[in-house]
Amino acid sequence: MSGFQDTTAFTMGGVAADSAIGAAVEGRAKIFEMTQAAEDAVLAPAEAGGLSHDLRAALAARIARLNGEADLAERYAGRIGGDAALADPANDGTAQDMGAVVAFMDKVAGRTAEVRAEDVETLKSAGIGDADIVRLAELNAFLAYQIRLIAGLRLMGETQ
Amino acid sequence: MSRPDAKVVTKWTRNVPGWRPRVTPVNLQEASEAQLEALQVTPSNTKVSDYVLVLAHDVETLKVRSPLFNGIMYDAGGLSRAERELGAIGASMVNHCIYCAAVHASRHAQIEKSEEVTDKIFAAGAKAELSLRDSAIFAFALKLSKAPSEAGPEDMAALKEAGLDEAEILDLILSTALFGWANRLMHVLGDPVRTGDGG
Missing domain, CATH: 1.20.1290.10 (AhpD-like)
Structure with a gap:
């Protein structure tokens, strides 16, 4: 477990350690450290199931881009060992035979309110097992949290 | 456990509804050591919600998620x-x-x-x-x-x-x-x- 100043959220949020915001973050150091542990669990779990670490990094970069977080996207894209095609939101995943996964991830990330039972059924029809569906949702859900934490911290810094 | 004939709730309410999973929850009888540990299942505590049993499919995330959730919602101060x-x-x-x-x-x-x-x-x-x-x-x-x-x-x-x-x-x-x-x-x-x- 890293110190709060080494966490992705702290770094990407652009928090100055010696500012009032830095002091507020220090007061929640444990939460920032646990946030980093959660990043490790969704991006690089020991038991990856059907989602390789490369695929997770590509989907994370994609979701960061969909949210306009270019620096965070770069950070995750840097972890992709193989094909980075899915990291591009313009790619619908068909060529990689990942169309269903990509469509699901984009909808859960950007149009959460519209997600219906059918969206989960479509994944099942594409051969994605229950455990991998949960892993996809957790990856997506964690990123929603981390991206908003970063956006909020940046906004605090800009308006200090 | 919700019944199959249950109706989906579509309006805002404070009356907490049930929750019907769209994927099959982990079966406690077949759960791994790591899953049982994350679920904190003991002989005297075997009641686990369907929601948590669904999340147990991704046990590494579940383990860090619960303390993080509690910290953000309940830690003192602020x-x-x-x-x-x-x-x-x-x-x-x-x-x-x-x-x-x-x-x-x-x-x-x-x-x-x-x-x-x-x-x-x-x-x-x-x-x-x-x-x-x-x-x-x-x-x-x-x-x-x-x-x-x-x-x-x-x-x-x-x-x-x-x-x-x-x-x-x-x-x-x-x-x-x-x-x-x-x-x-x-x-x-x-x-x-x-x-x-x-x-």
Whole structure:
């Protein structure tokens, strides 16, 4: 477990350690450290199931881009060992035979309110097992949290 | 456990519905050592909700998620409990997580010993007429929860004008962002349901 100043959220949020915001973050150091542990669990779990670490990094970069977080996207894209095609939101995943996964991830990330039972059924029809569906949702859900934490911290810094 | 004939709840409510998973929960009888540990199942504690049994499919995340969730919502200092709940409710309404909104609106009403604020929010959403402080908090939560976030300098200024300090604003960001996470599990992996007898 890293110190709060080494966490992705702290770094990407652009928090100055010696500012009032830095002091507020220090007061929640444990939460920032646990946030980093959660990043490790969704991006690089020991038991990856059907989602390789490369695929997770590509989907994370994609979701960061969909949210306009270019620096965070770069950070995750840097972890992709193989094909980075899915990291591009313009790619619908068909060529990689990942169309269903990509469509699901984009909808859960950007149009959460519209997600219906059918969206989960479509994944099942594409051969994605229950455990991998949960892993996809957790990856997506964690990123929603981390991206908003970063956006909020940046906004605090800009308006200090 | 919800019955198959249960009806999906589509309206905001404080009356917490049941939750019907869209994927098969982990079977406790077949759970791995790591899953049992994360679920904190002991011979005397074998009651685990379907929701947590679904999340047990990704046991490494579940293990870090629970303490993180509790820390953000309950750790001492900073933003009040009720105001953290307001952040959670804002996110849940943007993401249309009926179940999450019900749980956290009922907690808000319980803490405040009043249903006034959540009645107004459920009736009017972003247009709800709240106190200066609640209104700044709720508006910020709604905007931060959009994808991408629509929160801007004017929202931050409103929080400060309403008297929130840096530590309180950070707690609001954390609780709102956390529900961007929780909503994408609860609303995506299952349906809020009610059986005929109200259960």
